[in-house]
Amino acid sequence: MTDDALLALEPAAIRRLLPSWLAATVTEVGDEVERVVAEVVAASDDTDLARAFAALQCLGEEFRLYEADPFARRVSRAYMGPLLRPGSDIDGVDHVVGAAQSGPVLLVGNHRSYVDTQLTDALLARVRPDLADRLVTVAGPKVYATTFRRFASLGLTTLKTAQSTRLATNDAGLSAREVARIALNTVRQAHRCMQAGRPVLLYPEGTRSRTGRLGPFLRAAERYARLDGLQVVPVALTGSEQVFPIDAEQLGPAVVHLRFGRPLRVDAIERGGVLAAARTELAELLGEG
Secondary structure, three states, rough: OOOHHHHEEEEEEEHHHHHHHHHHOOOOHHHHHHHHHHHHHHHOHHHHHHHHHHHHHOOOOOEEEEEEHOOOOHHHHHHHHHEEEHOOEEEEHHHHHHHHHHHHEEEOOOOOOOOOOHHHHHHHHHHHHHHHHHEEEEEHHHHHHHHHHHHHHOOEEEEOOOOOOOOOOOOOOOOHHHHHHHHHHHHHHHHHHHHOOEEEOOOOOOOOOOOOOOOOOOHHHHHHHHOOOOOEEEEEEEHHHHOOOOOOOOOOOOOEEEEEEOOEEEHHHHOHHHHHHHHHHHHHHHHOO
């Protein structure tokens, strides 16, 4: 079945085909993925399915905030479950909870795989589903490039932005001026989310690491930290590069670890040095310090 055919399905056909379609995207745990997704589908009504697939068709068409679809979110978390091998864990979530109780929070994470955000959401939902539900992730255009990626993104709240002109994979057809305008608007939307009590997850490297090690941060990422009262929390995710390696066509199970570091108060750090300090802390969490 083609991606276009999937998008055109009616709810009854979605019920039959969605579990097997997602099962075909993984190795080793396909049967379990098919089973858990089928359970989510069976517990959902036709309105849920129709709403989700209607949203899927236009997801990512504009540079703006896209709220997670409830049905797709349930599917995403179920789908990720079999891919998280025993031993996968989360640590330091109290750092985020404490910071969020006193003001806006920016999460600064390393980026190794297209499924980084899905894995972060799935692990966080195990211990603090309320926090996972409020999470907003800044996402580049590639996140919406295929039907499979868009469906994954549909279960997350994402804020689409243009990719930096410094990166070789920058959007074709966008001028530097257009990219700058979109980026500034994204920062403003992110600030509004954080001021409303929604932590924002940012990948300041701007692209996935090809080596597995933490790359340099884009200078423009510093703009996200220019918010009074903000606390920046480093987020280290390891194992995602084994779940969905670069250039792989299927996902596979792996042990994944999610670590939240101590919050850094923007007000206590010299202007322009917040992301540099966060990168140092993140490197320590990753064992690269």
